[in-house]
Amino acid sequence: TVVNDNGVLTGYTTDGIGFMRAVSETGVDIIGKKMTLLGAGGAAAAILIQAALDKVAEISVFNIRDEFFTRAETDCKINLYDFSDPEVLKKEIAESAILVNGTSIGMAPKTDRCIITDDSVFRKDLFVFDVIYNPEETLFLKKAKAAGCRTLNGLNMLLYQGAASFELWTGKEMPVDIIKEKYFSR
Numbered sequence: 684t685v686v687n688d689n690g691v692l693t694g695y696t697t698d699g700i701g702f703m704r705a706v707s708e709t710g711v712d713i714i715g716k717k718m719t720l721l722g723a724g725g726a727a728a729a730i731l732i733q734a735a736l737d738k739v740a741e742i743s744v745f746n747i748r749d750e751f752f753t754r755a756e757t758d759c760k761i762n763l764y765d766f767s768d769p770e771v772l773k774k775e776i777a778e779s780a781i782l783v784n785g786t787s788i789g790m791a792p793k794t795d796r797c798i799i800t801d802d803s804v805f806r807k808d809l810f811v812f813d814v815i816y817n818p819e820e821t822l823f824l825k826k827a828k829a830a831g832c833r834t835l836n837g838l839n840m841l842l843y844q845g846a847a848s849f850e851l852w853t854g855k856e857m858p859v860d861i862i863k864e865k866y867f868s869r
Contacts, residue, residue, distance in 0.1 A: 684848040695851055698726045699733025701844025702814070706781070709835055711810045716780040717741040719772075721798050726814050727785025735761070743775040769801060776804045782827075784813040789821035797822040805830035816841055838867070 684695045718739050723746040743762040764771050788798040811827035814837040824834045849857035
């Protein structure tokens with residue numbers, strides 16, 4: 684989101700704000716708890732930073748060793764792991780209150796893909812979030828739901844990051860309740 688303030692352009696990222704508001708509205712409290720985040724690209728990096736700013740106690744980030752790997756390094760309590768060790772991934776998820784897919788794995792048109800290959804990581808008290816909203820229910824969310832997890836896709840995150848952008852541009856609150864009523868109740 685770029686705001687023009689009398690010729691001075693300032694850029695903001697609103698993905699993390701949208702994510703934290705979407706999670707908060709579910710009634711799930713992740714402040715002071717541990718989160719496992721899959722990915723370190725654009726949306727995942729924004730989620731990581733906002734979660735750290737909002738006082739999520741600990742965040743374990745899993746990513747392949749690509750150009751985004753070092754983006755996850757911060758001064759906050761962050762554990763950075765390569766996806767190459769499934770036992771470490773399993774351990775970190777077991778200690779987490781929330782598991783977030785911050786990658787595009789499973790997004791249309793490649794809906795048959797899932798970032799998690801070991802379904803035993805899903806447990807009933809784990810909240811599972813996928814930034815993807817197309818399809819509405821990814822294979823990742825289907826597997827989590829089948830294990831009894833509470834789940835949420837990225838549609839609310841998209842709405843709230845848009846609302847944050849709207850407010851930056853206009854100085855007014857976006858009428859999210861009207862939008863939710865019209866488009867989310869289908």
